[in-house]
Amino acid sequence: MSEQNKKKNTEQNVKTETVSGSIHPLNRVISDIVEIFSEMGFEVATGTEIEDEKHNFDDLNVPKDHPARDMQDTFWLKDFPGHLMRTHTSGVQIHYMKENQPPFKIVAPGKVYRYEATDKTHEVQFHQIEGLVVGKGINLGHLKKALNTFVKKFYGDDVETRLRPGYFPFVEPGVEVDMKRGDGDWIEMLGAGMVHPNVLKNCGLDSEEYSGFAFGIGLDRVAMLKYGIDDVRKFYDGDLRMINQF
Amino acid sequence: MVFSYNWLKEYFEEDLPTAETVAELLTVHSFEIEGVERKTFESSEIKEVGDDWLIDIDVLPNRAHDALCHYGMAREISVITGLKLKNIEEKIFPNLLSPKIKINVKEDFCRRYIGRQIKNVKVGESPLKLRQKLEAIGQRSINNIVDITNLVMFELNQPMHAFDSGKVDGDINIRFAKEGEEITTLDNNEVKLSTDIPVIADDKSPLAIAGAKGGKKAEVNEQTTNIILESANFDPVLVRKTSVKTGIKTDSSKRFENEITPELALKAIDRATELIFEFAGNDDTEVFEVVDNYSNPVEEKTIDVSTDRVNSLLGSELSTEDISKILNKLLFENEVSDSLIKVSIPYERLDLNMQTDVIEEIGRIYGYDKITEQDLPDFDFKAKINKEYGVNTLIRKILIDLGFSEVVTYSFIESGSLSPEKPIAEDKKFLRDSIKPGMQKSLELNQRNADLLGLDHINIFEIGKVFDGEPNNYYEKPVLAIGTINKQGVKKPNPATFKKQAIEKLSEIFGVEFKIKDNLENSDVVEIDLEEIYKSADSDKLLKNDSYPEFPAIKNNSYTPVSQYPFVLRDIAVWLPNETSVDELTEILREKGGELLIREPRQFDVYQKDDRTSYAYRLVFQSYEKTLTDDEVNKIMDSINLEIELKGWEIR
Numbered sequence: 001m002s003e004q005n006k007k008k009n010t011e012q013n014v015k016t017e018t019v020s021g022s023i024h025p026l027n028r029v030i031s032d033i034v035e036i037f038s039e040m041g042f043e044v045a046t047g048t049e050i051e052d053e054k055h056n057f058d059d060l061n062v063p064k065d066h067p068a069r070d071m072q073d074t075f076w077l078k079d080f081p082g083h084l085m086r087t088h089t090s091g092v093q094i095h096y097m098k099e100n101q102p103p104f105k106i107v108a109p110g111k112v113y114r115y116e117a118t119d120k121t122h123e124v125q126f127h128q129i130e131g132l133v134v135g136k137g138i139n140l141g142h143l144k145k146a147l148n149t150f151v152k153k154f155y156g157d158d159v160e161t162r163l164r165p166g167y168f169p170f171v172e173p174g175v176e177v178d179m180k181r182g183d184g185d186w187i188e189m190l191g192a193g194m195v196h197p198n199v200l201k202n203c204g205l206d207s208e209e210y211s212g213f214a215f216g217i218g219l220d221r222v223a224m225l226k227y228g229i230d231d232v233r234k235f236y237d238g239d240l241r242m243i244n245q246f
Numbered sequence: 247m248v249f250s251y252n253w254l255k256e257y258f259e260e261d262l263p264t265a266e267t268v269a270e271l272l273t274v275h276s277f278e279i280e281g282v283e284r285k286t287f288e289s290s291e292i293k294e295v296g297d298d299w300l301i302d303i304d305v306l307p308n309r310a311h312d313a314l315c316h317y318g319m320a321r322e323i324s325v326i327t328g329l330k331l332k333n334i335e336e337k338i339f340p341n342l343l344s345p346k347i348k349i350n351v352k353e354d355f356c357r358r359y360i361g362r363q364i365k366n367v368k369v370g371e372s373p374l375k376l377r378q379k380l381e382a383i384g385q386r387s388i389n390n391i392v393d394i395t396n397l398v399m400f401e402l403n404q405p406m407h408a409f410d411s412g413k414v415d416g417d418i419n420i421r422f423a424k425e426g427e428e429i430t431t432l433d434n435n436e437v438k439l440s441t442d443i444p445v446i447a448d449d450k451s452p453l454a455i456a457g458a459k460g461g462k463k464a465e466v467n468e469q470t471t472n473i474i475l476e477s478a479n480f481d482p483v484l485v486r487k488t489s490v491k492t493g494i495k496t497d498s499s500k501r502f503e504n505e506i507t508p509e510l511a512l513k514a515i516d517r518a519t520e521l522i523f524e525f526a527g528n529d530d531t532e533v534f535e536v537v538d539n540y541s542n543p544v545e546e547k548t549i550d551v552s553t554d555r556v557n558s559l560l561g562s563e564l565s566t567e568d569i570s571k572i573l574n575k576l577l578f579e580n581e582v583s584d585s586l587i588k589v590s591i592p593y594e595r596l597d598l599n600m601q602t603d604v605i606e607e608i609g610r611i612y613g614y615d616k617i618t619e620q621d622l623p624d625f626d627f628k629a630k631i632n633k634e635y636g637v638n639t640l641i642r643k644i645l646i647d648l649g650f651s652e653v654v655t656y657s658f659i660e661s662g663s664l665s666p667e668k669p670i671a672e673d674k675k676f677l678r679d680s681i682k683p684g685m686q687k688s689l690e691l692n693q694r695n696a697d698l699l700g701l702d703h704i705n706i707f708e709i710g711k712v713f714d715g716e717p718n719n720y721y722e723k724p725v726l727a728i729g730t731i732n733k734q735g736v737k738k739p740n741p742a743t744f745k746k747q748a749i750e751k752l753s754e755i756f757g758v759e760f761k762i763k764d765n766l767e768n769s770d771v772v773e774i775d776l777e778e779i780y781k782s783a784d785s786d787k788l789l790k791n792d793s794y795p796e797f798p799a800i801k802n803n804s805y806t807p808v809s810q811y812p813f814v815l816r817d818i819a820v821w822l823p824n825e826t827s828v829d830e831l832t833e834i835l836r837e838k839g840g841e842l843l844i845r846e847p848r849q850f851d852v853y854q855k856d857d858r859t860s861y862a863y864r865l866v867f868q869s870y871e872k873t874l875t876d877d878e879v880n881k882i883m884d885s886i887n888l889e890i891e892l893k894g895w896e897i898r
Contacts, residue, residue: 043629080717141561141620163614173606238653238688
């Protein structure tokens with residue numbers, strides 16, 4: 001008999017029927033993360049899924065005809081020049097910075113899109129949560145502490161983290177945050193960095209006066225790691241055999 | 247890009263740490279590593295040279311200017327290991343002849359063009375030493391001349407080209423293609439050129455698509471004796487556009503579109519000349535002076551870096567001296583005056599243009615692990631409640647309490663009005679203008695699995711955006727979709743009852759009517775415009791203490807995979823004496839059902855007559871390994887029946 005049958009058998013048969021519904025695991029992850037950042041005083045911000053090139057790329061220091069654009073394969077809209085399905089939630093920070101005066105701390109969860117062939121770890125749609133803190137005297141040490149706090153609250157105190165160099169045109173220095181449990185391997189967790197001076201400038205903020213950090217977490221990956229889901233496509237097929245387990 | 251460890255080693259006098267250690271250091275200070283693997287060579291001749299290690303390093307656009315080549319990567323390794331990097335010696339060629347070629351740069355897109363004639367070369371197979379390097383990084387060997395131009399590119403980052411000068415008619419002209427011109431590329435593709443495509447041409451026709459691909463006309467082959475070497479620099483945006491337009495992406499176009507400094511060109515052509523002399527030359531070989539068209543030489547860049555700024559961005563406490571030392575490690579010449587450092591930027595570092603760029607370099611070499619964590623300062627900032635997020639979360643909570651499950655389906659569907667320029671699949675050609683099609687699919691899928699799910703009623707919802715209208719006059723609208731359907735054969739209650747209940751409950755709690763346009767009785771799925779709800783809901787009242795609703799605790803912390811094989815159903819009804827606990831029966835069903843009984847036996851009928859009660863159960867069997875046969879399930883049922891008969895109970 002397979003291990004899975006054994007597991008299924010022992011786990012399920014001791015349970016009684018429940019009629020309670022289930023929250024989609026991605027939205028549970030969003031809710032858990034929002035709660036952690038809310039406790040740290042972050043505000044939730046939201047944005048649209050159709051975005052223009054200016055907010056999705058230009059203002060984020062990703063110029064037209066620059067190879068950095070290839071890092072995010074894009075669904076451009078037909079007969080609608082300069083418009084696209086947002087490739088990340090980072091555009092929300094641009095709108096927020098233009099409309100609000102620092103200091104602020106925000107997180108922006110949402111659905112994003114990439115034009116790529118699908119497989120177990122790639123989907124044309126997925127979810128991200130973006131974070132942004134802007135104020136006077138914000139530095140890399142603040143970023144490190146905030147993200148470490150998040151990772152430990154979300155994954156547990158036994159988790160170690162490290163920063164290593166990363167490249168995202170909208171931050172500098174840019175870092176990747178990895179985590180590790182015990183003797184396990186380092187696992188890539190999220191991308192982050194200090195908001196690039198050009199981005200601050202594009203949003204009308206003086207980079208001599210203000211600095212900030214930003215981060216982006218791929219939620220599908222987080223949920224896959226956290227719950228042991230092996231295929232990203234399972235999030236989007238509306239199958240209660242997966243959803244109702246949670 | 248894949249790097250050969252043996253190749254990298256050539257640039258150091260001292261021994262390098264192991265390939266794994268180098269990869270580890272690069273990970274922490276410089277680049278993401280995609281993999282490190284041992285390379286054993288296929289061809290027996292190369293095999294004797296010994297094994298190599300391949301390090302696949304993810305060089306992103308910010309460092310493609312300098313590190314997409316072995317010498318550049320060796321420079322980086324030198325910075326992070328402190329091992330001294332060898333200089334590539336500048337070869338002095340004696341008796342250079344005066345050039346006989348004329349090069350006409352007619353357009354600004356060509357920032358520099360160096361040509362050099364070499365006469366009497368012997369074209370043939372590359373020696374082992376060269377072939378080994380190319381094979382290590384997955385490149386095909388063509389002939390010694392072509393291989394050398396490739397090697398120089400993978401060594402110094404400067405794409406190069408060699409023309410057979412016997413096949414060139416007249417001058418070399420750098421210009422845009424003319425209307426109607428065509429070129430046959432080296433890989434025998436006919437490419438129709440347009441007037442926005444940059445070319446290298448002789449006086450008659452194009453010889454190459456500038457920066458992207460050489461042409462067949464002046465190809466170097468075994469018959470070639472005289473060549474013209476090209477080492478040039480082209481505008482990155484134009485190369486990128488050309489590459490998109492022609493669909494030609496090469497190692498050369500990749501480097502140009504990422505931009506490289508024109509300063510590289512001379513160094514590269516001298517390096518190639520040296521190698522050609524060594525590996526394709528003989529006593530008769532004659533080398534000519536270069537013809538160098540370089541009208542706007544780049545100026546040396548310096549950037550002022552202030553110690554305060556470094557520390558305020560990194561959260562570090564470095565002294566000016568510390569910073570200067572780190573810059574020395576980076577091989578950046580620098581001059582300290584008070585707390586300001588004037589940093590000379592090496593030509594190839596096109597990514598370094600402002601103070602912050604240099605601070606990042608300082609940070610990563612100093613080491614991010616040394617940065618001390620700091621609590622966020624007490625901001626004068628009070629987080630407001632986000633109505634959209636709050637309302638959505640509350641709706642989720644209410645519906646889940648009513649037994650609904652949440653799905654998230656695709657935003658791309660078969661029909662709609664707005665569409666992506668390039669759809670990813672036939673059934674995903676449009677942006678959804680409704681969540682209904684996605685929900686309908688989900689309902690049907692789950693209806694088929696109702697027994698497996700243990701559900702008589704499939705009740706689901708989704709909250710998401712829908713898109714409609716025309717470009718320039720489109721809308722993106724938040725929608726709640728509620729879908730209900732019964733298991734096949736289940737009549738009561740009518741699925742509409744659950745939708746009605748949900749909508750009433752939502753309306754009651756929100757104090758706002760959740761309006762549906764669809765007919766509740768006849769639609770599996772109904773939609774509610776949430777924009778209305780965001781507008782009219784009183785979030786102060788709904789979201790108490792300025793916080794978002796919490797969901798019920800999670801049922802499982804880890805996912806049990808779903809079997810890909812069909813499930814098999816069996817019903818059983820048994821008369822039990824009234825005084826016997828039904829638990830005795832379910833115990834038998836569980837125990838004898840064994841591991842293939844995939845879920846808890848589900849009671850679907852109870853019926854009492856005199857001193858006996860009939861209990862009916864539905865059993866669901868499924869294997870993770872195969873499709874179960876009737877025989878296999880019948881055997882299990884036989885053992886259940888036998889056990890029940892032994893108890894003296896009657897099976898109906």
